[in-house]
Amino acid sequence: MAKAYDHLFKLLLIGDSGVGKTCLIIRFAEDNFTSTYISTIGIDFKIRTVDIDGKKIKLQVWDTAGQERFKTITTAYYRGAVGIILVYDITDAKSFENIQNWMKSIKENASAGVERLLIGNKCDMEAKRKVQRDEAEKLAKEHGIRFFETSAKSSVNVEEAFSTLARDILQKSSRKAAPSSNRPLLESSPPRKAGGKCSLV
Numbered sequence: 779m780a781k782a783y784d785h786l787f788k789l790l791l792i793g794d795s796g797v798g799k800t801c802l803i804i805r806f807a808e809d810n811f812t813s814t815y816i817s818t819i820g821i822d823f824k825i826r827t828v829d830i831d832g833k834k835i836k837l838q839v840w841d842t843a844g845q846e847r848f849k850t851i852t853t854a855y856y857r858g859a860v861g862i863i864l865v866y867d868i869t870d871a872k873s874f875e876n877i878q879n880w881m882k883s884i885k886e887n888a889s890a891g892v893e894r895l896l897i898g899n900k901c902d903m904e905a906k907r908k909v910q911r912d913e914a915e916k917l918a919k920e921h922g923i924r925f926f927e928t929s930a931k932s933s934v935n936v937e938e939a940f941s942t943l944a945r946d947i948l949q950k951s952s953r954k955a956a957p958s959s960n961r962p963l964l965e966s967s968p969p970r971k972a973g974g975k976c977s978l979v
């Protein structure tokens with residue numbers, strides 16, 4: 779029987795409580811949104827298979843609880859992840875400041891060479907914006923990672939963010955599989971600019 783997918787990638791979303799990690803995953807996996815806030819307890823995951831460059835990629839997307847009290851449980855899940863999405867809320871400056879701590883947490887707990895991506899969520903709330911786009915672009919550049927502003931609510935850039943991460947992981951793994959290529963195996967992503975603009979509701 780033909781395999782239902784070519785690759786299985788385990789992805790993880792991390793970031794402060796309430797930034798919209800669960801909503802981003804629900805938007806990506808089920809194309810749905812709810813404004814009712816139910817804080818994640820511990821950890822959960824959803825699956826979606828996407829087609830990237832002719833390959834079927836099964837994405838197992840793990841949703842971690844942002845609350846400090848679940849930290850011991852959630853950091854245990856970092857290791858097997860090939861991609862980690864760091865999420866802040868553009869209307870919450872503290873959640874952006876904390877990205878530095880989440881970066882540190884990746885360094886301490888994740889596998890070396892894990893692909894990272896930064897998301898500024900809730901970009902539908904422009905009137906309440908506290909984090910400027912260029913600040914976040916600068917941070918992403920410093921870390922050599924991609925950056926997207928998204929809205930799980932209005933479905934802006936969610937698909938793009940997940941598929942870009944999956945594509946980067948796929949390209950990295952095919953470079954690994956073909957060591958004869960001139961590229962280094964574990965090169966970190968060069969600083970890159972974000973995808974499309976966040977539109978307003």
Ligand SMILES: Nc1nc2c(ncn2[C@@H]2O[C@H](COP(=O)(O)OP(=O)(O)OP(=O)(O)O)[C@@H](O)[C@H]2O)c(=O)[nH]1
Nearest residue numbers: 795796797798799800801813815818844929930931
């Ligand atoms: N306006 C707007 N609200 C959003 C968006 N994404 C999430 N929310 C709201 O923000 C609140 C928190 O969303 P969650 O997805 O539960 O946040 P979380 O990061 O998973 O939180 P924890 O599970 O506690 O870590 C909910 O009330 C959502 O409806 C968005 O893109 N725009």
